[in-house]
Amino acid sequence: MPSPIEHPVESLPGVGPTxxxxxxxxxxxxxxxxxxxxxxxxxxxRVPTPIHALRDGDYAVVDGVVRRARSFPRGGPIGFDAxxxxxxxxxxxxxxRELKLIWFRAIPGLARRFAEGTxxxxxxxxxxxxxxxxxxHPETLAADSAGTxxxxxPDVPGVxxxxxxxxxxxxVDRAVAExxxxxxAPLRAELGLPAVGEALRSIHVPDPExxxxxxxxxxxxxxxxxxxEELVLWELALRMRRASERGGIAQRFGVGPVSxxxxxxxxxxxxxxxxxxxxxxxxxDSESPMKRLLQGDxxxxxxxVALVACAQVAGGGAQAAFLAPTELLAEQHAETLRATADxxxxxxxxxxxxxxxxxxxxxxxRMATGAVDLIVGTHALLSGEVRFSNLGLVIIDEQHRxxxxxxLRLGARGVDRRPHLLVMTATPIPRSLALVLYAxxxxxxxxxxxxxxxxxxxxxxSRENRSLVLRQIERALGAGGRAFVVCPAIAASDELVxxxxxxxxxxxxxxxxxxxxxxxxxxxxxxxxxxxxxAEGDRDVLVGTTVLEVGVDIPxxxxxxxxxxxxxxxxxxxxxxxxVGRAGQxxxxxxxxxxxxxxxxxxxxxxxxxxxxxxxxxxxxxELRGAxxxxxxxxxxxxxLQFADLVEDRALLQxxxxxxxxxxxxxxxxxxxxxxxxxxxxxxxxxxxxxxxxAG
Ligand code: ADP
Ligand code: MG
Numbered sequence: 001m002p003s004p005i006e007h008p009v010e011s012l013p014g015v016g017p018t019x020x021x022x023x024x025x026x027x028x029x030x031x032x033x034x035x036x037x038x039x040x041x042x043x044x045x046r047v048p049t050p051i052h053a054l055r056d057g058d059y060a061v062v063d064g065v066v067r068r069a070r071s072f073p074r075g076g077p078i079g080f081d082a083x084x085x086x087x088x089x090x091x092x093x094x095x096x097r098e099l100k101l102i103w104f105r106a107i108p109g110l111a112r113r114f115a116e117g118t119x120x121x122x123x124x125x126x127x128x129x130x131x132x133x134x135x136x137h138p139e140t141l142a143a144d145s146a147g148t149x150x151x152x153x154p155d156v157p158g159v160x161x162x163x164x165x166x167x168x169x170x171x172v173d174r175a176v177a178e179x180x181x182x183x184x185a186p187l188r189a190e191l192g193l194p195a196v197g198e199a200l201r202s203i204h205v206p207d208p209e210x211x212x213x214x215x216x217x218x219x220x221x222x223x224x225x226x227x228x229e230e231l232v233l234w235e236l237a238l239r240m241r242r243a244s245e246r247g248g249i250a251q252r253f254g255v256g257p258v259s260x261x262x263x264x265x266x267x268x269x270x271x272x273x274x275x276x277x278x279x280x281x282x283x284x285d286s287e288s289p290m291k292r293l294l295q296g297d298x299x300x301x302x303x304x305v306a307l308v309a310c311a312q313v314a315g316g317g318a319q320a321a322f323l324a325p326t327e328l329l330a331e332q333h334a335e336t337l338r339a340t341a342d343x344x345x346x347x348x349x350x351x352x353x354x355x356x357x358x359x360x361x362x363x364x365x366r367m368a369t370g371a372v373d374l375i376v377g378t379h380a381l382l383s384g385e386v387r388f389s390n391l392g393l394v395i396i397d398e399q400h401r402x403x404x405x406x407x408l409r410l411g412a413r414g415v416d417r418r419p420h421l422l423v424m425t426a427t428p429i430p431r432s433l434a435l436v437l438y439a440x441x442x443x444x445x446x447x448x449x450x451x452x453x454x455x456x457x458x459x460x461x462s463r464e465n466r467s468l469v470l471r472q473i474e475r476a477l478g479a480g481g482r483a484f485v486v487c488p489a490i491a492a493s494d495e496l497v498x499x500x501x502x503x504x505x506x507x508x509x510x511x512x513x514x515x516x517x518x519x520x521x522x523x524x525x526x527x528x529x530x531x532x533x534x535a536e537g538d539r540d541v542l543v544g545t546t547v548l549e550v551g552v553d554i555p556x557x558x559x560x561x562x563x564x565x566x567x568x569x570x571x572x573x574x575x576x577x578x579x580v581g582r583a584g585q586x587x588x589x590x591x592x593x594x595x596x597x598x599x600x601x602x603x604x605x606x607x608x609x610x611x612x613x614x615x616x617x618x619x620x621x622x623e624l625r626g627a628x629x630x631x632x633x634x635x636x637x638x639x640x641l642q643f644a645d646l647v648e649d650r651a652l653l654q655x656x657x658x659x660x661x662x663x664x665x666x667x668x669x670x671x672x673x674x675x676x677x678x679x680x681x682x683x684x685x686x687x688x689x690x691x692x693x694x695a696g
Contacts, residue, residue, distance in 0.1 A: 004175040005032030012167040019167075022158030031171045035179060035200055037164075039151035045123055046147035046208055051086045052095030056128035061141065062099055063087050063121050069114045071106070079104050082114040084122070096133040099126075103137055119143055123150075149206045172204045180677030182232050183659055191659075199225035224652070227644035231656035234644075236678060237685040239664060248418040250289035251392050255281045257315030261308045264343045269304060272296075272448040276305045279444045280422065284312055284393070290420035296446030297614035298426045298578025299453070305446070306395050307337065309422060311344045314373040318392025321419075322376040325397070327352045328520065328527055328547045333397065334376040335531070336553045341374055351377035351386070354524040391419045426575060426614070452584040455612035456577055460565075460605050463497075463592045469561055470509050472590060477510075477540050481558030481585070485543045486576055488567045490519050497563040503543045510541055518544040546572060555583035565591035566601035573608055574617050 009028055010020040028034050049060040064084030072079045080103040101122060103110060114120065121143045124135035139162070153164050179197040181188065188195065194202075202222040258281045262269055269277070276294060283290035296302050310320040322337070324330040334350040341348045349372035351363050366372045370389030375381065423441060461468055473483045485506065489496035499519055506515045516530040516539035534542040535554055542554075546568070557580045565573060573591070581587030591605050607620040644652065663675065670679040 003032075003178045005030060005035070005178045007031045007175070009034055009167070012170045014163045015167050019159050019163055022156060025158075026156050028156075031175045032179065034168055034171045035176060035204075037153060037156075037168065038203055039153050041152045042206060042211070043123065043150040043152055044211070045141065045150055046211075048121065048147075051084065051099050051133070052097070054096055054099065054126045054133045056126060056133075059123070059125050060135075061121065061123040061147070062135075063119070063143070064099060066114050066116050066118045066120060067098070069111065069116055071111070078106060080106060080110045080114075084120070087119060098133070100129070100132050100134045101136075101138050102134060113140060147208065149208055149211045151204055151206075168204060172201055176201045176204075180680075182229055182236070182678040182681055184663070184674040187659060187662060193228070194225060196225065196229050199223075199229075223643060227649055228652055228656060229643075231644045231649065231653050232659055233678075233681050233685060235653070235656045235660045236663065236670075237682045239660060240670075240682055241686070243668070248289055249287050250418045250420055251316060251318055251390075252287050253284045253312050253316035253318070253392065255285050255312065257311045258308060261311035261344050264311075265304055265340060267450065270301065270446075270448055270450050272446045273301050273305055276444045276446050277308050280305060280309050281312055283442070284309060284420055289418040290422065291441045292420075292422050292444055293441040294422055294424045294444050294446070296426065297449065298575055299582060300446045300449050302424045302426075302446060303337070304340075306422060306424060307340055307344060307346075309393060309395070310341075310346055310374050313392040313420075314346055316392065317370075318390045319367070319370065319372065319388050320374050320393040320395060321381055321388070321391060322374060322395045323381060323397065324376065324378060326520075326547065327354050327378055327524055328518070329397070330376050330378045331524060331528060332531065332553075335528075337374070337376065346373045348372065348374045348376065351375055351381055352524075353378060353380045392417075393420045393422065395422045395424065397424050426578070427571065427618075450584070454581060454584065454586055456560075456581050456587040456589045458577060458589040458591065458609045458612075460591045460593060460609060463564065463594050465592075466505070469590060469592055472588060473510075473541065473559055473561065476559035476588060479558065479586075480556070481587075482534065482537070482540045482554060482556045483542070484554075484557055484560040484576075484579055485541065485563065486560065487543065487545060487563045490521050490545060496567070499543050499545060502563060506541050506543060514539055515541045515543065518542060519547060520545065546576070553582060554579070557582070558585055558587040559590070560588075561590045561592055563592050564594055565605055566593045566597045570604045570607065570617055570620065573604070574614055577608070577612075 008020070008030060009015050009023045010017065012031065012034075015023070023029075023034070028037060043059050045061045047061070048063045049058070051062060051064060054060055054062070062084065063086075065087055067083045067085050069080070069082040072081060082101045084099040084101065085097070101114070121141040122135065122138035123141055124138035127134050127136070151165065151168070153161070153168065155161075156164060176197040177195075179195070179200060181196050183193065185195075187193075199222040203220070203226075258277065262274070262277060276296075280290070280292065280294070283292060294302055294305060306322070310322075313320050322333060324333050330350065330352050331354075334348060338348055349363055349366055351360075351367070355363060363372075363375075364385060364387070367375055368387040368389055375388075380386075421441075461472075473485075476483055485502055487497050487499045487502050489498045491498050491500045499517055503515055503517050516534050518527050518530045518534075522530070530539070530542070533539040537556065560576060560580045562568065562573065562576055568576070577589040580589065589608075591608065593601070593605060597605070603620075607617060611617060611620075663670075663678065666672070667675050670676075670682065
């Protein structure tokens with residue numbers, strides 16, 4: 001016999017075929033599903049509010065005596081209204097003297113229930129309508145009801161509020177005890193944790209004795225329990241995934257070429273770079289596939305580390321693939337890598353969707369025959385046609401756009417040997433968190449920048465002050481530099497400053513032949529020409545969109561103006577600022593902002609002016625936006641977490657990890673009966689994760 005949680009929603013009181021269909025459309029098919037439809041808040045019906053004390057916007061329970069009641073418009077039973085007066089006329093001088101109840105559609109029996117002189121108890125949200133306290137479509141309560149805490153559920157189209165409440169209440173009574181727990185009972189008992197079912201019950205049916213409206217949010221113990229459950233699942237799923245990916249054999253690359261490659265650069269590597277190279281080269285010198293995150297703030301020189309790794313792999317006769325998130329970036333990477341790659345004796349190729357058929361065919365051929373050592377490309381490299389003669393290393397320049405699984409899927413391409421994997425990121429997240437977000441990756445951090453870097457001077461300027469903006473650019477160009485101007489849109493926007501607008505402003509001021517533009521609407525040839533003209537100094541002002549955010553390496557660039565800077569996120573602004581002053585010269589970043597700004601925007605821009613340190617900015621961002629949004633992480637949806645927040649709940653995550661240790665120690669395959677719910681949940685998680693990552 002199936003457990004009550006598997007019973008169809010239609011088996012609940014008040015749920016007929018129509019309501020059932022409406023619930024199913026929202027994905028609530030069984031009683032168990034419905035238990036996870038959680039309230040948005042609560043209506044506290046314990047204590048009635050006297051009419052004179054009602055306040056606009058409050059939810060209130062009101063006792064009163066019906067004075068006047070009528071249908072409207074006169075003659076047709078289309079609507080109904082009634083006036084309530086206090087049961088006991090109070091002496092209050094202030095406040096409302098009566099409450100108006102109004103129904104905009106007829107409900108059978110209203111006239112009887114609200115006959116003049118009847119004493120009633122109603123509940124609802126009070127609105128002040130032209131000086132009259134009004135509740136539209138109030139709920140009618142029994143006049144002597146004890147007073148409960150009513151959960152307020154999200155709207156489900158086609159389902160009446162009362163029906164939904166009643167159905168969920170019945171679901172709780174029937175089935176909440178059957179909700180499976182990931183954490184086996186003995187472990188729960190040891191830690192004094194309630195069952196998930198108990199947590200759900202406390203959320204749906206709060207105890208009127210102890211209910212406190214102020215804490216009835218995500219700090220509520222019931223929700224914390226669900227957050228823990230979720231983190232246990234997350235941790236468990238990641239462990240299982242890691243275990244399944246373990247094994248596999250990679251090619252082993254001797255460290256021979258490393259020291260020579262390390263001296264091929266026109267600069268001396270920093271100690272931090274050398275340490276990173278050492279860690280990476282040691283990992284490549286092993287048959288166990290490397291999976292490593294290379295983390296370092298913008299401008300710390302990650303590319304050099306990656307190139308040395310490529311040289312090591314090429315020295316062993318294998319190829320490296322370098323993935324970038326967009327065509328433009330792939331092209332730029334190929335361009336900037338080329339010079340050093342030549343010096344290192346690496347043959348480099350570019351593979352994107354923008355290649356002509358002939359170019360494409362030729363590049364496919366060169367990859368397959370081993371005629372290139374380093375292939376820079378976009379996700380076009382993931383297409384089935386691509387064959388490598390011997391892929392030894394995959395490097396991913398991470399921009400939040402590749403799902404973890406996608407990275408690893410690429411990592412798993414290879415005939416019999418797995419390639420090593422190096423993910424590069426400039427997102428400065430705390431080490432502990434990085435280990436969680438990039439579970440399964442080892443971590444190498446470059447924690448210092450090349451010497452002699454002067455932090456850019458970052459300033460906020462009102463957008464209106466164009467003459468100041470232009471003067472600053474002029475001065476920077478006068479010092480032999482070059483200027484980036486970044487706009488939030490390309491063309492035709494009412495609200496946003498566009499590349500087109502700024503290009504014409506710059507051309508008017510500096511002359512047509514000094515201004516270039518780069519953005520996603522140009523063909524890749526046009527873009528490349530523009531970039532080249534700018535890199536070589538034929539043009540000295542480059543106007544573009546955030547495609548300039550990553551990769552672009554123009555050592556002479558010494559000023560960046562960000563138009564409508566308030567429109568950008570902190571991480572993005574920091575990345576953009578990293579585009580200037582790369583040769584160690586003085587540089588400036590102007591945040592040209594509109595007015596007025598929101599408080600958040602102002603906080604962001606000020607934070608940028610105050611520090612140049614990516615880690616500190618990450619902390620500020622955290623403070624500002626709450627952790628789930630850390631550098632856009634939650635938007636990517638990659639964590640799929642609903643209750644827990646990976647940063648704020650770090651302590652809870654540790655508890656979860658400790659619990660998972662215990663579970664896995666006892667039963668690494670989750671094959672024991674008490675782990676059946678955990679196993680089922682992990683399988684479900686994997687299915688959903690695949691969907692999420694394909695979508696993102
Ligand atoms: P990121 O870590 O942001 O990818 P890059 O690898 O693009 O940084 O390097 C930023 C700039 O610093 C480039 O112009 C690069 O040539 C230069 N660079 C890298 N390492 C050093 C170093 N050790 N000394 C001086 N300049 C360096
Ligand atoms: Mg880089």
